[in-house]
Amino acid sequence: MNTPRRQFLGLAGGLLAGGLSQTNLFGQDPQWTKPVHRVANAALSSQKADATAGVSSAKADLVRGLDMARQSLTRSKTEVKDYTALLVKRERIGDSVGDHEYMRIKVRNRKEANGRLVQPFSVYLAFVKPTSVKGREVIYVENQNNGNIVAHEGGFKGRFLPTVSIPPTGMLAMRGQRYPMTEIGVENMILKLIERGEKALQFEDVHAEIRKEARLQNRPCTVLQLTQPTRRPDAEFHTAQVFMDNELNMPIRYIAHDWPTAAGGRGEVIEEYNYLNLEVNVGLTDKDFDPYNKDYNFHS
Numbered sequence: 001m002n003t004p005r006r007q008f009l010g011l012a013g014g015l016l017a018g019g020l021s022q023t024n025l026f027g028q029d030p031q032w033t034k035p036v037h038r039v040a041n042a043a044l045s046s047q048k049a050d051a052t053a054g055v056s057s058a059k060a061d062l063v064r065g066l067d068m069a070r071q072s073l074t075r076s077k078t079e080v081k082d083y084t085a086l087l088v089k090r091e092r093i094g095d096s097v098g099d100h101e102y103m104r105i106k107v108r109n110r111k112e113a114n115g116r117l118v119q120p121f122s123v124y125l126a127f128v129k130p131t132s133v134k135g136r137e138v139i140y141v142e143n144q145n146n147g148n149i150v151a152h153e154g155g156f157k158g159r160f161l162p163t164v165s166i167p168p169t170g171m172l173a174m175r176g177q178r179y180p181m182t183e184i185g186v187e188n189m190i191l192k193l194i195e196r197g198e199k200a201l202q203f204e205d206v207h208a209e210i211r212k213e214a215r216l217q218n219r220p221c222t223v224l225q226l227t228q229p230t231r232r233p234d235a236e237f238h239t240a241q242v243f244m245d246n247e248l249n250m251p252i253r254y255i256a257h258d259w260p261t262a263a264g265g266r267g268e269v270i271e272e273y274n275y276l277n278l279e280v281n282v283g284l285t286d287k288d289f290d291p292y293n294k295d296y297n298f299h300s
Contacts, residue, residue, distance in 0.1 A: 058206065058207045058208065059201060059206060059207075059208060060208075061208040061209055061210040061224065062197055062200060062201060062206065062208035062224070062226060063201070064210060065197060065208060065210060065224035065226075065242070066194060066197045066198065066201075068222070068224070068244055068249075069190055069193050069194050069197065069242075069251075070194060071249065072190050072244065072249050072250055072251065073187070073190045073191065073194065075249050075250070076109060076186065076187045076190060076250065077109070077187070079281075080109055080187075080250075080280050080281060081108065081109060081111070081119070081280075081281050081284075082106070082107060082108040082109065082280070082281060082282060082283070082284040083106075083107055083109075083186065083278060083279060083280040083281070083282065084104070084105065084106050084107075084277075084278075084279050084282055084284075085104075085105050085275040085276060085277055085278040085279070086102060086103070086104060086105070086128075086275075086276045086277050087102075087103050087104075087105045087125075087184075087273065087274070087275055087276075088100055088101070088102050088272075088273075088274040088276060089101055089103075089271075089272060089273045089274070090269060090271070090272040091177070091178040091270075091271045091272070092178070092258075092268065092269060092270050092271065093176060093177075093178060097268060097269050098176065099130055100130075100272075101127065101129070101130065101133060102127070102128040102129045102130075103125045103126060103127045103128055103133075104125070104126040104128060105123065105124070105125055105126075105184075105185075105275075106122075106123070106124040106284055106288050106289070107121075107122065107123050107124075107184075107185045107186070107284075108120070108121065108122040108284050108288075108289070109121065109185075109187055110142065110187075117142075117143070120141055120142035120143050120144070121140075121141075121142040121182075121185075122139075122140070122141045122142065122284075122288075122289040123138075123139070123140045123141075123181060123184055123185065123289075124137070124138070124139050124288055124289055125137065125138045125139075125181070125184075126296075127154065131155070133154070134154050134155055135153070135154015135155050135297070136151070136152070136153055136154045137151065137152055137154070137296055137297060137298060138150070138151040138181060139151075139289055139290075139291055139298075140168060140181045140182060141289050142182075145165055146165075147167070147168070148165045148166055148167055148168070149165070149166060149167075149168050149173060149181055150163060150164070150165055150291045150298060151163070151164055151166065151173070152164070152297065152298050154297070163291065163298045163299060168180040168181045168182045169182075178271060186250055186251065186252075186275055186278075189251055189254060189273065190250075190251060193242060193251065193254070196236065196240070197226070199234065200226055200228060200235075203228060203230070203232070203235070205228075205229050205230055206226065206227070206228050206229075207226075207227045207229070208224065208225065208226050208227075209224070209225045210222060210223070210224055211223045211225070214243065216243050216245075216252060216253050216274070216276075217276055217277075219245050219246075219247070219252065220245075220246045220247065221243040221244055221245055221246060221252070221253075222243075222244045222246055223241060223242065223243050223244070224241070224242045224244070225239065225240070225241045226239065226240045226241075226242075227239050231259050236256070236270075237256035237257060237258065237270055238257055238258055238259040238260065238267050239256070239257045239266075239267070240254070240255065240256040240257070241253070241254070241255050241256075242254050245278070248278060248280065250275075250278065250280075251275075252274065252275045252276070252278055253272075253273070253274045253275070254271075254272070254273050255269065255271070255272040255273075256269070256270045256271055256272075257269055257270060258270050
């Protein structure tokens with residue numbers, strides 16, 4: 001988990017336009033507004049009931065959460081062609097937790113038909129803040145540009161440094177990043193959530209809770225919190241929270257904490273990803289992932 005090449009989501013201006021600041025949204029964790037729901041709904045399908053049969057009560061919500069994630073992955077693969085969002089992320093690199101980075105993101109999901117790639121995975125990032133990265137733009141399109149990303153700096157540095165084509169896992173591209181750009185996006189996040197959830201099911205003392213009627217930036221959400229009390233070599237976090245947007249059926253927030261150094265405390269943030277103002281199927285085209293787009297500054 002501490003190496004940038006391990007697969008994950010990677011895991012990036014409607015928030016800014018809406019007048020919300022980094023301090024009042026991310027100064028503290030979003031609050032859950034309702035108590036934990038422990039009683040199963042009588043309308044649960046027999047399939048869901050079978051899925052939790054023989055599972056301890058502490059893990060039953062994790063099984064339900066995995067079911068939610070799999071449904072979300074199915075929707076992403078079958079119904080979601082593209083999306084835009086404001087990605088707000090924070091990552092620990094080495095021993096240091098960085099500041100929140102804000103970036104506008106455009107993504108086209110990878111699509112195949114009859115075994116043939118018909119829409120390559122495509123990403124455009126425009127960094128909004130902090131000042132140290134403001135104006136930076138990055139593009140990656142699967143199977144194009146020899147697998148490299150196209151990037152340029154913003155601000156004062158951008159006036160003198162050229163647009164570059166570099167490997168996504170190379171030292172320059174990975175500087176200050178926990179994961180390569182090829183692993184960014186909601187669909188990659190869902191895949192990693194499923195992988196981590198299935199691993200957590202193997203541990204006896206794992207505890208999961210589902211909390212309903214939560215909100216993130218006024219979006220109704222269902223929250224899954226997972227706690228792994230015992231530090232193990234293959235346990236990647238102490239606590240993790242996933243906010244699932246109820247309307248979109250897609251995760252819009254993931255945050256993981258390390259084990260606390262003092263009893264009753266909270267550990268340091270390992271990674272945090274928020275997909276705010278998420279809009280799906282907006283009709284992105286090749287132009288949105290073209291460095292020569294006149295609205296971009298790669299070659300201005």
